[in-house]
Amino acid sequence: MTYDYIIIGSGIAGLYCALLAKEHGTVLMLTKEGVDDCNTRYAQGGIAAAVGAGDSPELHMQDTLAAGAGLCEPYAVDILTREAADRIHDLIRYGVPFDTLYGEIALAREGAHSANRVLHAGGDATGKHIELTLAGLARMSRITVMEHCLVTEISAHDNTVAGVCALDCRTGLCQEYEGRVVVLATGGAGRLFRYTTNPEVAIGDGVALAFRAGAHVTDMEFFQFHPTALRLPGAPSFLISEAVRGEGGILRNIHGEAFMGQYHPQGDLAPRDVVARGMVEEMRRTRADHLLLDVTHFPPDQMATRFPSIYGFCLEHGLDVTRSPIPVAPAAHYMMGGVKTNTWGETNIRGLFACGEVASVGVHGANRLASNSLLETLVFGKRVVERALAGGEAPIPEPVTIEETQCHLPNRSPGKHPAATFTGLQDLMWSKAGILRDGPGLDQAASVLATWQQTLPEPQDRSSYELHNLVLVGRLLTEGALLREESRGAHFRSDFPQTSPRWKRRLVFVPS
Ligand SMILES: Cc1cc2nc3c(=O)[nH]c(=O)nc-3n(C[C@H](O)[C@H](O)[C@H](O)COP(=O)(O)OP(=O)(O)OC[C@H]3O[C@@H](n4cnc5c(N)ncnc54)[C@H](O)[C@@H]3O)c2cc1C
Numbered sequence: 001m002t003y004d005y006i007i008i009g010s011g012i013a014g015l016y017c018a019l020l021a022k023e024h025g026t027v028l029m030l031t032k033e034g035v036d037d038c039n040t041r042y043a044q045g046g047i048a049a050a051v052g053a054g055d056s057p058e059l060h061m062q063d064t065l066a067a068g069a070g071l072c073e074p075y076a077v078d079i080l081t082r083e084a085a086d087r088i089h090d091l092i093r094y095g096v097p098f099d100t101l102y103g104e105i106a107l108a109r110e111g112a113h114s115a116n117r118v119l120h121a122g123g124d125a126t127g128k129h130i131e132l133t134l135a136g137l138a139r140m141s142r143i144t145v146m147e148h149c150l151v152t153e154i155s156a157h158d159n160t161v162a163g164v165c166a167l168d169c170r171t172g173l174c175q176e177y178e179g180r181v182v183v184l185a186t187g188g189a190g191r192l193f194r195y196t197t198n199p200e201v202a203i204g205d206g207v208a209l210a211f212r213a214g215a216h217v218t219d220m221e222f223f224q225f226h227p228t229a230l231r232l233p234g235a236p237s238f239l240i241s242e243a244v245r246g247e248g249g250i251l252r253n254i255h256g257e258a259f260m261g262q263y264h265p266q267g268d269l270a271p272r273d274v275v276a277r278g279m280v281e282e283m284r285r286t287r288a289d290h291l292l293l294d295v296t297h298f299p300p301d302q303m304a305t306r307f308p309s310i311y312g313f314c315l316e317h318g319l320d321v322t323r324s325p326i327p328v329a330p331a332a333h334y335m336m337g338g339v340k341t342n343t344w345g346e347t348n349i350r351g352l353f354a355c356g357e358v359a360s361v362g363v364h365g366a367n368r369l370a371s372n373s374l375l376e377t378l379v380f381g382k383r384v385v386e387r388a389l390a391g392g393e394a395p396i397p398e399p400v401t402i403e404e405t406q407c408h409l410p411n412r413s414p415g416k417h418p419a420a421t422f423t424g425l426q427d428l429m430w431s432k433a434g435i436l437r438d439g440p441g442l443d444q445a446a447s448v449l450a451t452w453q454q455t456l457p458e459p460q461d462r463s464s465y466e467l468h469n470l471v472l473v474g475r476l477l478t479e480g481a482l483l484r485e486e487s488r489g490a491h492f493r494s495d496f497p498q499t500s501p502r503w504k505r506r507l508v509f510v511p512s
Pocket of ligand 1: 008009010011012013014030031032033035037038039040041042043044045046047048126127149150151152185186187188197198199201202205206239333334355356357358370371372373374375377
């Protein structure tokens, strides 16, 4: 079967691209579970855009560059922040019901933003509203949507994309689809780690598929850990938004003591990576596997009205947050790196585009500014479709200011290790390549992962394909983290705790 556009993934990036592309040709959207199974649906805080009085794209750009710790590509950030308002208007036109205050769009402030610029919907249910709105439009359109179809391979000949192979997870049959344009919109890889805010689909498939097809992958050592995920026995991991601390929530240790002031002058509102590391240290010091986020001093209705999803989820699992503090601990949250693209979403393979969390266009650098990720999918998604329409012209040269070092995955001889399993891999990544890293731990993890890559049997079903992908993505992250002998943004090496000017460069993995 042949389509003009094949789009892999049905989060905000895939849906938005599909809705634009359907005006120009036939569109096939493949997604490995139901349409709504994606990171997008869980986004709470909102989407950033400089649309408020006193704000400007320039200020938004400055905040983004500061969060990125020297590794953002300014040209890409300029596009992100300048095109933000137009893309928000697209969402409004599509019908996303952003919250309003006195008839104006309500704008919240989040950590490291110098202005109120975060639009939200349904209080803390922004992602759900965006996902449901766009998915509803896609279902009513001429887009062919195939659920429970796991893309297992991208085919490319002469460095030009030809199509994809997909496994129908319900019948077990594989099918090939041909396409002039393939857009990877497969999201992140939080499932690399034992603790994560991401749903089960977040395996990093797109990075593995693209790398195997010959695409370049960059910045994988930068993975953001969110400080406050629910750690309640019997309850799944669930994000407790930073905005809860923004509104006055206090982190306490298990003895009830507020502690973040000892780790950073901004206390509970220090940058995400600083809070996560402070929490790890405090858990170690108090020999506890969690800390407490206290909102019991909030006015009685505040949690239910401002954070209805968090309030409702905790209550469903037996916790009334207005009476008892919330048990929390850090968890893997956002993949800053991914398939390397220019600002038109183009990879180094002609016709293969990447957009959203799977892509690395250079706007996040070493650390993502909160609420820039939903925005990124729209700004660069629009450009993907514009560029795809141009059809096969040579890539447009762009100003690149951050130096790049190209590298390959090293050959490592296989060692004796227990067989690969999901939980074994997630524990390994959490303990050796997680919030605190060092050379010996990373080296150990890299050698286990290399052994697994060489010894895993051929994949046959969804879970074996996903395990293969996790191993490859884990290798790209771990080898990058081992090479980067410094600490910067979300990447912290206890054996190299300083940021080094020598490392103001992006590591780009090139398939051998
Ligand atoms: C709990 C949580 C809260 C967040 N809060 C915010 C926030 O407030 N603001 C913000 O800006 N960002 C937030 N983020 C990040 C943001 O939600 C994501 O970066 C963004 O939604 C990614 O969109 P996407 O379309 O790229 O990927 P996703 O929404 O994850 O969609 C990926 C899609 O690809 C499919 N897929 C994957 N692999 C395959 C395959 N092999 N074959 C077929 N289909 C495949 C998946 O099933 C899924 O449909 C949050 C993330 C989480 C997890």
